[in-house]
Amino acid sequence: MTDKRYVIVGNGIAGTTCAETLRKLDPNCKITIVAAEPYPLYNRVALPRFLKGIVREEKVFMRTFEQHREKGIDLLTCTVAQHLDTNEQLLYLDNGQILPYDALLIATGGRPNKLPCEGGDLPFVFNFQTMDDTKNIIREATEGKSGVVVGGSFISYELAEGFAMRGLKTTWVMRGPRFLRRTLDEEGGAIVHELAREHGVEIIYQDEVEKIVSDDGVRGRVITKKGREIDVDIVGVGVGLTLNTDFLQGSPIRINRGVVVDEYLRTNINNVYAAGDIAEFYDVIIQSYNIMGTWDNALSQGRVAAINMAGGNEIYKEVPTYTSPLFNSNIAVIGATPEINPNLEYVVRADIDSKEYKKLFFIEDRLVGAITIGSPRGRKRMISMILAGEKIEGPRESLLDLK
Structure with missing residues (x-):
């Protein structure tokens, strides 16, 4: 041997x-x-x-x-x-x-996708995945005054928040109607919009970057397909991964x-x-x-x-969970969502004033996923129910009050 x-x-x-x-x-x-x-x-x-x-x-x-x-x-x-x-x-x-x-x-x-447009490879255009990416962004943001973020993903959100906290005038451009468009509905998107607005981030929806132009390679202008022109010192890109x-x-x-x-x-x-x-x-x-x-x-x-x-025989059984700060709130994506299965049934509660949001997803009589913005109450209980495959007795809406 x-x-x-x-x-x-x-x-x-x-x-x-x-x-x-x-x-x-x-x-x-x-x-x-x-x-x-x-x-x-x-x-x-x-x-x-x-x-x-x-x-x-x-x-x-x-x-x-x-x-x-x-x-x-x-x-x-x-x-x-x-x-x-x-x-x-x-x-x-x-x-x-x-x-x-x-x-x-x-x-x-995976590796982050480059911005597929003219000027997408200019020196002040950055993806955000690695330690070196982050150090390069910090260096440019420290010298700049304005930034544009492209994409409707978690990466683009993190860039938008990072730019804003670095003191940049920040514009966030996404081609969809809202952040996480395949997971959040219109009410959830409206809450994220308000959270971003309170942090000085302007969001432009349903538009795309057509090109980025620069005279000196140090700063430039973002030109969108709908004709907007935005002066920028730095561009952050979050438009998906290639595995x-x-x-x-x-x-x-x-x-x-x-x-x-x-x-x-x-x-x-x-x-x-x-x-x-x-x-x-x-x-x-x-x-x-x-x-x-x-x-x-x-x-x-x-x-x-x-x-x-090493020769074992263990099944992978976990409830995939992603939690993240969301400006001065937080967001959690738990288990299955419409991005995985668009036919999931659901119940939802949204309050734009308190910026609280909870949407629960079901397959027949089982809770299989959730997305929440705001208070983390009930998340641990939801995860345990999903993991155990508990059958739901009574109205599904009652689970919106889990603590």
Whole structure:
């Protein structure tokens, strides 16, 4: 018998959790993490607070190179996977190295889409995903006076809030009728609009950036398809992700929206697993496939994937939950929403004056998801009900009063 060789592609929270769990389960195994960035694990959830100036850069980092060495985890930074040979169980890297494996985890997440217009590649136009992105945005925002944010996603919200807190005159442009248009309804969108307006953020709906022009490459003008012209020093972009599956092309790994895995986080190839943002996992709670790009979800999946890579048989069963500050309020997305299944039944309560919003989603007689703005009351109870698959007795509207 030889020591097992584990290879993990991606060193976010899913990949790092998997590696550290494997080390606990198998002290003699060989573990290699392939990381595209130059850093060990850092807290991506903390990047918006770093952008806003609430936390210092050093507080964002969660691991050091020394900690990886102490755990016997070989971390290859600035390294990109290029090709996967599942027959020979070999991973080919861009530096010419070839890694043999006994079990492999795909935890590569996605890369933010560029703004698809003329001027979308100007030096003052930024995506917001990595530590380096954040440091570059802070540098430009410190020198600027005005900014435009593009997109209706959580990333675009975080940019809008970050710009406003950095003192920029902030305009937020989205092509949809509201923030999170596939999840929030008109009333929920109106509450977010008021929260943004109170923080000095102007939102422009149902318009798109046609081009960005600049005379000096340092500042410019955003021109929209409806003819608006906005002077800017910095542009932030949050228009979705492209999943990092390039190295899987030509392999038999099944890819749909993401890398398709079963309830054990196993792909259609027995010794290859996926976790985190890239995993299109079979959600045993709603009994359909789901993608949930949240920190907690990735952490839990990294742990379960490690157990099963090491020979275990644990089902991934969690209620995917995303919580975030929302200007001076907060938002939570729990379990299944219309973005996953547009046919969900629901009950809703919205109060524009108090800026409180709660919408609950159902499949037959079971609560399967929720979205709330404002008070967190009832969230823990909702999660426990979804996880347990409790049948609802009595009117669904009564669940709006859960505490």
